[in-house]
Amino acid sequence: MQITLTVNGTQHTLDVPENTLLVEIIREHLGLTGTHVGCDTSQCGACTVHLDGRAVKSCSMLAGQVDGASVTTIEGIGTPEALHPMQAAFRECHALQCGFCTPGMIMRAIDLVAEQPDLDSKAVRAGLEGNLCRCTGYHNIVRAVLHSAGSDQGGAP
């Protein structure tokens, strides 16, 4: 089937099999490998991207469902020279260990802060329920999200 979607501001028209997943389009067709496949069963959130501005799990979406949509991946939010504030907060707070869950964590965290600017650590933990860190490094992730949201509970440990 032919679909047209915008990824990180660039429009693509692709011919893909009907059973193609959004994460396969992103990684295999467009070569954007910052979006990770962790569990591949929609539990872990490593594949989180923004679909029309909201965080979704790209391993559980079909090509047809994103026809005409706008997708933002981790590559689309900042550059190495000019990090997105959430990326900068993750770096400053040492909010990653192996780094595998980080792209999904950051994409979900951006959505969380946008929808709920007045966060405390309980709300951050609840808001990140769909993202698993196998290193169990949640403490600094929560600090980073709070830091990015401007809370004085955040910041580098």
Added chain:
Amino acid sequence: MYQFNYHRPATMAEAVALYGEAEDGLYLSGGQTLIPTLKQRLAAPSDLIDLSGIDALKGIKVEDGVVRVGAFTRHAEVARSPEIRKALPVLAALAGHIGDAQVRNMGTLGGSVANSDPAADYPAAVIGLGATLYTQDRDIAADDYFQDLFETALTPGEILTRIDFPIPDRAAYRKFPNPASRYAVVGVLVADFDGTIRVGVTGAGPCAFRATALEEALARSFSPDAVRSVEVPEAGFNSDLHASAEYRANLVRVMAERAVGDILAG
């Protein structure tokens, strides 16, 4: 995933026609259950008919003491809706605790209720609030809708279009979530309609049901003590690695007691 044909019709009539033409069609709503199921090769439809393009299935309206929610309304939309938060806060709160945020951004009311997972949250609201479910052909009372494990009154080809939730005087929902999946091990919605009590239970049995003994006890005395006085029989309850039938029976009482406590705390 097996190969299938994909369709995104713009109208109900087109969707129904596509289903009729398909060798073995399935409707796709938010896909948060169906797509993982397809990926595990537990289903092999010839055609997927995506309902996301049908505007008639969308929208939220509060009128005549009823909250009308289009079947293709996502959980996050119900949770955030200012109208629902005002008129029926119990439904917004329930929707805001389904799965996780990413799932709520995709999953829909109609998808969840049509699938009738025994541990889904919405069925407790459908039963507990005595909702009316609409399809393209008819309306179905909540008490007639859930029939067995993943079995509902829907016939092949039938599409849920809208669910109307009556607004009670007071209500609360409590669930004991599975800590990994956030599905309800047991969830209980207690609603008081001018002294008539409805108690909807999900997670405990093969499908959502009314706990009539609890309803009668609460109608006599609306208190946590009244809940504690009721025996909840475990016969027919689910038993799996997460919880035994006996434990679920106890949870029905504990969740009902907490819901009553929430209501009394106002």
